[in-house]
Amino acid sequence: MEIESxxxxxxxxxxxxxxxxxxxxxxxxxxxxxxxxSQCTNLAMNIExxxxxxxxxxxxxxxxxxxxxxxxxxLQNYMSxxxxxxxxxxKSDIERREFGISIIQRFLMSQSGQCVPTGPRHExxxxxxxxxxxxxxxxRDCREELHQHLSGxxxxxxxESMFFDRFLQWKTLERKPISKQRFRQYRLLGKGGFGEVWAxxxxxxxxMYACKKLEKTHVKKRQGEAMALNEKQLLEGLDSRFVVSxxxxxxxxxxxxxxxxxxxxxxxxxxxxxxxAPGLERDRVCFYAAEVCCGLIHLHQTSILYRxxxxxxxxxxxxxxxxxxxxxxxxxxxxxxLVRGRVGTLGYMAPEVIGHEHYGMSADWWGLGCLIYEMTAxxxxxxARGDHPSASEMERKIQTQREEYSDKFSKEAKDLCTxxxxxxxxxxxxxxxxxxxxxxxxxxxxxxxxxxxEAGLVNPPFKxxxxxxxxxxxxxxxxxxxxxGVTLNQTDNSFYSKFNTGSVPITWQNEMIETGCxxxxxxxxxxxxxxxxxxx
Ligand code: ADP
Ligand code: MG
Ligand code: MG
Numbered sequence: 038m039e040i041e042s043x044x045x046x047x048x049x050x051x052x053x054x055x056x057x058x059x060x061x062x063x064x065x066x067x068x069x070x071x072x073x074x075s076q077c078t079n080l081a082m083n084i085e086x087x088x089x090x091x092x093x094x095x096x097x098x099x100x101x102x103x104x105x106x107x108x109x110x111x112l113q114n115y116m117s118x119x120x121x122x123x124x125x126x127x128k129s130d131i132e133r134r135e136f137g138i139s140i141i142q143r144f145l146m147s148q149s150g151q152c153v154p155t156g157p158r159h160e161x162x163x164x165x166x167x168x169x170x171x172x173x174x175x176x177r178d179c180r181e182e183l184h185q186h187l188s189g190x191x192x193x194x195x196x197e198s199m200f201f202d203r204f205l206q207w208k209t210l211e212r213k214p215i216s217k218q219r220f221r222q223y224r225l226l227g228k229g230g231f232g233e234v235w236a237x238x239x240x241x242x243x244x245m246y247a248c249k250k251l252e253k254t255h256v257k258k259r260q261g262e263a264m265a266l267n268e269k270q271l272l273e274g275l276d277s278r279f280v281v282s283x284x285x286x287x288x289x290x291x292x293x294x295x296x297x298x299x300x301x302x303x304x305x306x307x308x309x310x311x312x313x314a315p316g317l318e319r320d321r322v323c324f325y326a327a328e329v330c331c332g333l334i335h336l337h338q339t340s341i342l343y344r345x346x347x348x349x350x351x352x353x354x355x356x357x358x359x360x361x362x363x364x365x366x367x368x369x370x371x372x373x374x375l376v377r378g379r380v381g382t383l384g385y386m387a388p389e390v391i392g393h394e395h396y397g398m399s400a401d402w403w404g405l406g407c408l409i410y411e412m413t414a415x416x417x418x419x420x421a422r423g424d425h426p427s428a429s430e431m432e433r434k435i436q437t438q439r440e441e442y443s444d445k446f447s448k449e450a451k452d453l454c455t456x457x458x459x460x461x462x463x464x465x466x467x468x469x470x471x472x473x474x475x476x477x478x479x480x481x482x483x484x485x486x487x488x489x490x491e492a493g494l495v496n497p498p499f500k501x502x503x504x505x506x507x508x509x510x511x512x513x514x515x516x517x518x519x520x521x522g523v524t525l526n527q528t529d530n531s532f533y534s535k536f537n538t539g540s541v542p543i544t545w546q547n548e549m550i551e552t553g554c555x556x557x558x559x560x561x562x563x564x565x566x567x568x569x570x571x572x573x
Contacts (some may be wrong), residue, residue, distance in 0.1 A: 038348065042510040045224035046526045049236050050504055052223055053245055053301060053355075060243025068241040069210060077205040080212070084205075088188035097207050097546040097555060105200040106191060114151045115183060118144045122176055126492060133171040141167070155182050169438045172488050199310070199561065207555075211546070215287035215539045217294070220248065225511050227304070230365070231255045231265070232292060233517050236299065238329060242552040245299040246284055250292040253533075254523040262532050268365045269295055271341060273541045278493055279332030281362040282350065284544040298544075300360060302353025303507025305412065309348050311509075315415025315422075316445065320498045322412040325351065327477075327485040329405060331359040334412050334473050337398050342376065343367050347385045348411060353507070355377030357497030370397060383428060384417050387443055388436045402467035402476070406457025413445050418458060436460065449481040 052060060062068065084091075092102040103119075106112040121140050128136050135532035141163055143149055145156035157180045166175045195201055223236035230249040238245050244530060251265050272283035272295070285296040302308075305325065309315060317325075329351060336343050343361065350363040366380050375395035379386070387403035389396040410418045418440040419427060426434070442451045456479070461470070467476045477487050489495050501507060508514075549555040 038510055039512055041462075042512060044077050045511050046506045049223045050240050052221070052236070053503065053570050055243065058243060060238055060245075061552075061554075062240040065241045065554070066558070069554060071203075071206040071558070072205065072209045073517045076208050079200070080208055081205050086192075088184070088192050091204070092187070092192065092195075093184070093323075095542055095546055096550055098204055100550070100555070101200045101204045101207075102187075102192075102195055105195045105198050108200075109191070109194075112187075112191060114144065114153050117151060117154050117419075118179075119183065121182055123567065125176070129489065130172055130486065130492060131450070132169060137163075137171055145179070153183070154507065155179070155186075163409050171410050174514040203561070207549070211540050211542060212537070213246070215285050215537075217287070217289050219285075220246075220296070222248070226508050227516055228514050228517060231259070231261055233514075237296065239548065242548055242554050244548045244552050245301075246296045247299050249295045249297060251294075252292050252517070253288075253521075253525055253529070254291070256522045257525065257529060258520050258523050264365055265293060266532070266536055268275070268363075268367070269538075271364045271367055271369065271534055272297075272386070273538070275335075275341075276543055277332060277335040277337060277338065278358070278491075279328055279360055280361045280364075282544045282547075283541050284548065285424060285540050286536055286538050293533065293536050297362065298354070298360060300352035300362070301355040301503075301507070302357060302501035303349040304421065305348035305353070305359070305408075307507055307509070308353070308414060309415060310531065317412045318498070319413075319447065319450075322409060322450070323481065323485065324495075324498050325412065326405065326409045327482055327487070327490055329361065329408065330473070330476055330482075331357075331487070331491055333401050333405065336367070337401070337473065340372070340482055342370055342398055343401050343404070344381050345385075346388075346401060346408055347382055348408065351408070353501060355501055355503060357500045358493070373397075383431055384420055386435065387462065391432050391435060396462060397468075398472075399462035399465055399468040402457050403462075405467070405476075406454050409450065410440065410454045410458070413450055413454075414443060415445075416455075447481075449479070449483075453479050453481040464547055510521050 060337075089100045093099055103116060107117050118140075121144065125133065125136055125140060141160060143151050144153050145160040145163060146152060147157045156179075159182075163175055163179065166173055204404070219239060219241070220237040221240060223238065225233055226236055226247060226273070227234045229249065232255060234247055234249045236245065237248045251261070256262060256265055258551045269283065269286050272281070273286070276282070281300065283295055283297060285294070287294050287296075309317060329346070329494075333343060341364075343364070344366040345363055348363075350361065351359050352362050353359055360473045368376055370376060375397045377393065377395050379390055379393065381390060381400070381404075383391075385404055387396065390400050407418055416422050419431060419434040419438065437460075440454070442454070453466070457476075459465040466479070469472055471474065471524045476482075477485075486495065546555075
């Protein structure tokens, strides 16, 4: 390895180790200084009083609302009940029954000192559903009623409290314009169609991210405006542990930047091809396939067809969980509608995509088949190692040829791939009557507990080494060529301003909480002082 690469890698490894408080700038408190509450009045007038968004969805909003509720003696039991319900979701299958019973005894039984007002009405039905299936959503009705109650008078009072003033202060910080000065930049991680992806770190919080830069001249030359905006807008609407999150969208003189969840474990292409013999061990294939499956289902449930499933686009985080990334080709389908368009990467395109037909979510299940095949065999289904078929040859194979299975495939793996790589989308697994349910219940996933997987409670079979950098050496990543003869004008600027929307609320607020900045800064003045105009 060349010296330049070693220096770039060790700088990145050091930044990652110091991620969080050690990576903060010494001026971090000044950077995150709360504005005076009088500077938040405009925001206060324009904020939608939506309980779900303000007190449940937004992480800082949720925390401040809970702090408010805890300051009220009459809401103590509700809050302890909510805490217990959160803990219940983190219990493994075998612990759920016992913990569920303790919740019922504490909060739903009238003889308990902590019983919540509506508790006794639910005692019997909750006991029954717990008995029937401890892994089901046992307390759904109770939880809904609880939020119903909190969204009434308590929510109104909250908006009059100093806790809500503080929320407005955080929101004002969140909405400050973003420029590249907010970040330190580390090494190049990868190259894409419109630009490069770099490791970066937020100066104020120490949080590590990956910055995907789209070069303005490239975007213009190849008319990629709609595609860039589409990717950014789809990402900002998503919130899934199996899809990368967008934290910031901003522009510089030369590029449009999307700041994304840092995926330190590299992409699956690197793991399949660059570490040991091509392919991955069976339990890794099964685990990644199951997580990708959850990610796809999440996208499909929000009506998004992904269309670009391939190893390069599946990334590993530092614990070894995967996330789907690169939504450049994804589309939102309106209820039950289909699309047409030959997009994707040829080797991974479904027959119906190649054949110019109308298609729906079926294309992604084909993609999952290709991915599982490649993780197992070490090469994609319709292309042998060292083979360089022409495009038309490739198309013919995908549409007519049956893929071959070596003895690396278990019986279940072969059966799953065969079912997903069914040429006719109507016959394909995942696309028939019960849709994705069929995929998750396939014998290949027998050992996977999807409830626990979706709650992030399953340990990955492989954990990336925190001292290793899982991508090609910097000098081996081809340099991004520059385009000449493209001039940017006023029309371009109006598109850039649609892209340049700054922080994405949920991700930004999570950053403040995860890095400890929220806890360290969220101090209140003497009890009862409504206007927090002290120097925080
Ligand atoms: P394109 O849309 O041009 O294909 P991608 O979003 O797929 O660009 O990014 C290109 C490459 O950069 C990926 O294959 C991956 O190796 C790397 N990369 C992208 N996003 C991240 C991330 N969030 N963390 C780490 N590496 C990333
Ligand atoms: Mg990509
Ligand atoms: Mg892309």
